[in-house]
Amino acid sequence: METRNYETVFIVNPGASDAKVAEVNTRNQQIIQSTKGKVLHLDDWGKKRMAYQINKELKGHYFCLTYEADTRCVAELERNMRINEDVFRFLTVKLDEKVDPMAAIEAYKRKLEAHAKREKERAERDAEKNAERAERGMTGGGGGGFRGGFKGRHDAPAAPVPALVAEDEVTETDIAVEEE
């Protein structure tokens, strides 16, 4: 039977014991191997906060399984996960045939790193800004006044404008000095 590359993301109960989580994974592996498939990669995303509650739980333990298998295998995997009460949800996706699955995994990891880096930079910038603001608050009465305001629709996407913020900071500090 023809095999294809698939990827299944599934959410396990965060309260489940390690043994139970391991059981889900070994079970999945057994199914794939018994149908002559191959496990390419298993990614543990850890316990993450979900966007909405599932089974009254706020968090979920995410796994991402990449494998090569045929359609029978996918059906069997999904049937098993549906039976298991510790598996909240799963989503199986057929991977792009033009892209090497390992390369795709690497690309995904690189993207995660890039996100983490950007967030760290932003946190540092925010910390700097807060420190500056606290300093100003101590000396110049805060600058006061109505700053900012209604920026278009409430529904509109928030657009980050770091460059503008930096300029604003400079002018505001200048004013504060003049007031003194």
Added chain:
Amino acid sequence: MATNIPKKNFSRKKACKFCTDKEMSIDYKDYKTLNLFLTERSKIVPRRISGNCAYHQRNLTTAVKRARTLALVGFVASGD
């Protein structure tokens, strides 16, 4: 008599972010990128505002919908 005065359009031409930035790709697992194209109420930003091309908007939509079933992205605004 109908006054068909053409409206002046001051908005500049928006470019599709996925076309201009080759590093950016659409993936349902990458919810942080998807969040850039969602409103505060977790609605998908329309093409006329985000400037995406039809091809990428289509892919984005399926990615968001997949992410929603996995609770990576909400269906409605988050409670907090």
